[in-house]
Amino acid sequence: xxxxxxxxxxxxxxxxxxxxxxxxxxxxxxxxxxxxxxxxxxxxxxxxxxxxxxxxxxxxxxxxxxxxxxxxxxxxxxxxxxxxxxxxxxxxxxxxxxxxxxxxxxxxxxxxxxxxxxxxxxxxxxxxxxxxxxxxxxxxxxxxxxxxxxxxxxxxxxxxxxxxxxxxxxxxxxxxxxxxxxxxxxxxxxxxxxxxxxxxxxxxxxxxxxxxxxxxxxxxxxxxxxxxxxxxxxxxxxxxxxxxxxxxxxxxxxxxxxxxxxxxxxxxxxxxxxxxxxxxxxxxxxxxxxxxxxxxxxxxxxxxxxxxxxxxxxxxxxxxxxxxxxxxxxxxxxxxxxxxxxxxxxxxxxxxxxxxxxxxxxxxxxxxxxxxxxxxxxxxxxxxxxxxxxxxxxxxxxxxxxxxxxx
Numbered sequence: 001x002x003x004x005x006x007x008x009x010x011x012x013x014x015x016x017x018x019x020x021x022x023x024x025x026x027x028x029x030x031x032x033x034x035x036x037x038x039x040x041x042x043x044x045x046x047x048x049x050x051x052x053x054x055x056x057x058x059x060x061x062x063x064x065x066x067x068x069x070x071x072x073x074x075x076x077x078x079x080x081x082x083x084x085x086x087x088x089x090x091x092x093x094x095x096x097x098x099x100x101x102x103x104x105x106x107x108x109x110x111x112x113x114x115x116x117x118x119x120x121x122x123x124x125x126x127x128x129x130x131x132x133x134x135x136x137x138x139x140x141x142x143x144x145x146x147x148x149x150x151x152x153x154x155x156x157x158x159x160x161x162x163x164x165x166x167x168x169x170x171x172x173x174x175x176x177x178x179x180x181x182x183x184x185x186x187x188x189x190x191x192x193x194x195x196x197x198x199x200x201x202x203x204x205x206x207x208x209x210x211x212x213x214x215x216x217x218x219x220x221x222x223x224x225x226x227x228x229x230x231x232x233x234x235x236x237x238x239x240x241x242x243x244x245x246x247x248x249x250x251x252x253x254x255x256x257x258x259x260x261x262x263x264x265x266x267x268x269x270x271x272x273x274x275x276x277x278x279x280x281x282x283x284x285x286x287x288x289x290x291x292x293x294x295x296x297x298x299x300x301x302x303x304x305x306x307x308x309x310x311x312x313x314x315x316x317x318x319x320x321x322x323x324x325x326x327x328x329x330x331x332x333x334x335x336x337x338x339x340x341x342x343x344x345x346x347x348x349x350x351x352x353x354x355x356x357x358x359x360x361x362x363x364x365x366x367x368x369x370x371x372x373x374x375x376x377x378x379x380x381x382x383x384x385x386x387x388x389x390x391x392x393x394x395x396x397x398x399x400x401x402x403x404x405x406x407x
Contacts, residue, residue, distance in 0.1 A: 001275040003386075004310060004345045010270075011284055011311050015293050017321040018243065021174045025162055028154050030215055031172035032321040037148040039165050042138035047102040048080075051133040054115060054122055055106035056093040061124045069116075069123040078103060093122065102134060109133035141165070151323050173321035176243040178211040178218045180204055181234060183249040183259055184299060185225040202301045202372060203248040210308045211246070214316040226250070231262045239288045243319060246312060249299030251281045259296050263287060269294060275386060277344040279307040301372045306347045309381065309400065327381075327400040332359035338382060338391040346384035349374050352399050361399050378402070 020034040049055065056072065064070040072093040076086045080099035088094055088105035096102075096109060111133060114126035141147055147165070148158060154172065162170055182204040188194050189201060201223050208218035221238055224231045235245065250259030251271060260283070263269040267287030274282045280303075283296025295312050297304045314325040332352050340346030350361040361382050365374020381400045384391060391397060 001273045001280070001343075004274060004276050007272060007274045007282060007284070008311055008314065011293075011315050012318060012325075014284075014286065015244075015315045015318050018173050018176060018319050020171050022169050022171050023174065024169055025159050025167065028170050028172045029156070029159055031154050031175060032323075033148055033150055033152045033154055033158075033170065034173055034321065035150055035171040036146055037162065037165070037167070037170070039141045039143055039145050039147050041165070042143045043141040043164055044135050044137060044139060047137050048135050049096045049098055049100050049102060049109045049133060050135050051109055051111045052098050053096060053109045053111040053113075053133065054093045054124070055088055055096045055103050056108055056110055056124070057088060057090060057106060058108045058128075058130050060091055060093070061108075061110065061127055064124045064127050066125045069125040071121055071123050074118065074120055074122055095119070095122075107131060107134075151321065153322065173319070176216045176316050176319040177241055178208075178216045178244045178246055178316065179221055179238045179242040180208045180211065180218055181221045181231075181238075181245065181247045182223050183226065183231060183247055184223070185227075187223045187249075189223065203297075203299065203304045206301060206305055206372075207246055207248060207297070207308055210305060210313070211316065214313045215320050215322070216244070216316045226258050228258045228262050231258060232266070235262065235266060235287070239290070239292055242292055244312075244316065245287065245292060245294040246297065246308075247283075247295070248297045248304045251283045251296040251298060259283065263294060263296060267291070267294070269296070271296070275344045276306075276310065277341050277346050278303040279310065279347075280344070282307060282311070284311070302349075302375050305375060306381065309402070310347065327402060330359045330399050330401060331396050332361035332380075332382070332399040334382070334391055334393055334395045334397055335360050335362040336393050338363050338384065338395075338397070340384035340389055340391070342389050343386055345386050346382075348382040348384060349378035350380050350382045350399065351378055352380035352382075352401060359399065361397060 061070050075092050078094050078096045078100040080097050086094050086103045088103050094103050116123040182201045186198050187201040188198050204220045208220040211218040224234050269285030271283045273280050281298050287294050297307045317325040349364045351364050352361045364378040365371050382397045
């Protein structure tokens, strides 16, 4: 058997980051930046008020108290987005709204709550500090400042910053397109009533969702029966829209496992036994005229999803140009004993929580590769080394956090 590390190394030396593509801002959400971003202008682009109130000269309101307020003549209103010729001379002020530009002559904003709210004449009863409630030019970003770096992930805040800087498009690694194919004549679609011996396809949906969680665009093709010609046609028809192909089922030694025959004729694909539990049978290689990477995953749902986490997710993250390929890892203390097969790296389903001082992992369900409900109720995988068969309660174990995210 190959080790997990050997198989993963072959995957990561085969796949490469996708070429850079300039995309509209919202389409680039979730992508990895392919360029350094330098601000062409300052943020804020001008001094502006952070409060509704009055733009004043501090010397004109010095000494104002609730018992002895200072009265000022209001020369006009300044709204957000307004361009006025108002300036503040000694003894005068301007009523100003949040976000409105500061008028020449004023050096401070008095919040409206510290006044009587007058329109033509205002009475100021509290004295702010010099320069209070003013957002200064370049306070957030200076012109010429590098604000984002190649390799940064573009989430909502980064997209907002790019928009504030006036960028409409940005250079990114585009999300890989993943074609997901479920194989097996025993499969039926959700909503259909399975006959005796048939099961509903869970893998196509689970693997498509997992690809989206990894940042890819997923295309679930559907179910393909154990027919070499049908499988060949489906794969060839969809290669044009695929950066990666993922199949489930048909990679073990069954008499009707046709995936080996088909993938073997379409390209250079190796079928291996990998020292892991669950997920021992694995296929990986390239197919088609563009040498498209293809993963052949086991048919049991837990084996398929664990294999995706171990091999496919890192490949997709690499294609995205992401700096972190795998899930976040923590060292957790086992709440109960955990067994693992000798000579294989175990990936056990656990519920991992932080109790305020440490991470605690509680094994969930049995070890069967068909027990999808136990995987659904877990939120992490405890990784047990190949040379360890028993971990007592209280042992420390490396744990992958399977955090979910919505798109």
